[in-house]
Amino acid sequence: MKTKYLLSFKGVEGSVEFTYNETGLLVEYVCSAELSTEQLVFMLKRIPLLVEQVKEMPGIHPSFTVVELTQDLSFKIFWEAYGQKIHPHRCEPLWNRLKDSDKIAALNAMPSYFRYLTRTGVAKVNPENYIKKQYWKTDWRTAA
Structure with a gap:
């Protein structure tokens, strides 16, 4: 292993x-x-x-x-955590091309992003855009 x-x-x-x-x-x-x-x-x-x-x-x-790195970084983990099941055939290859450090950051940023959505009423982007546009790089705690 x-x-x-x-x-x-x-x-x-x-x-x-x-x-x-x-x-x-x-x-x-x-x-x-x-x-x-x-x-x-x-x-x-x-x-x-x-x-x-x-x-x-x-x-x-x-x-x-x-x-x-002991965290499960599989696409399945991302897919379940994100909770918006749109276009898995397009999302999985994008996820698999990410470096492990980006996968960790993407997973770790989700709770903050979800709280931002609740706080502002903004709609959640589809998972493909979350990956493509690297939404985890935004500090959602301070975003307006």
Whole structure:
């Protein structure tokens, strides 16, 4: 079974995702963080090739945060949580193309988005637009 970790940085948009195989070796590295050249070089010199090394990343720099991805990020989970069952054949491929960090953000933003809808009376967008237009990137707590 593969294990995934998400490395985020204080003050930096995005994250780095590391995937390890059953023996604890790095098999995938996906960087969606907006890093400067200096930050990228710093990161590349310290890529954790073993699962034990990724757990030690916060000790390398105080701005690093590492989280093991244990959340179910399947389309089924999104579909049930969103609750508006329109065009699953168009939504599922969009969901599956998202990075895990975006799936987590999309799922985590839903309660705030739903409270915004209740507070304002605005209609919920269909799930396809929620994904396409990245609605999870809006701070719904402060939206008017």
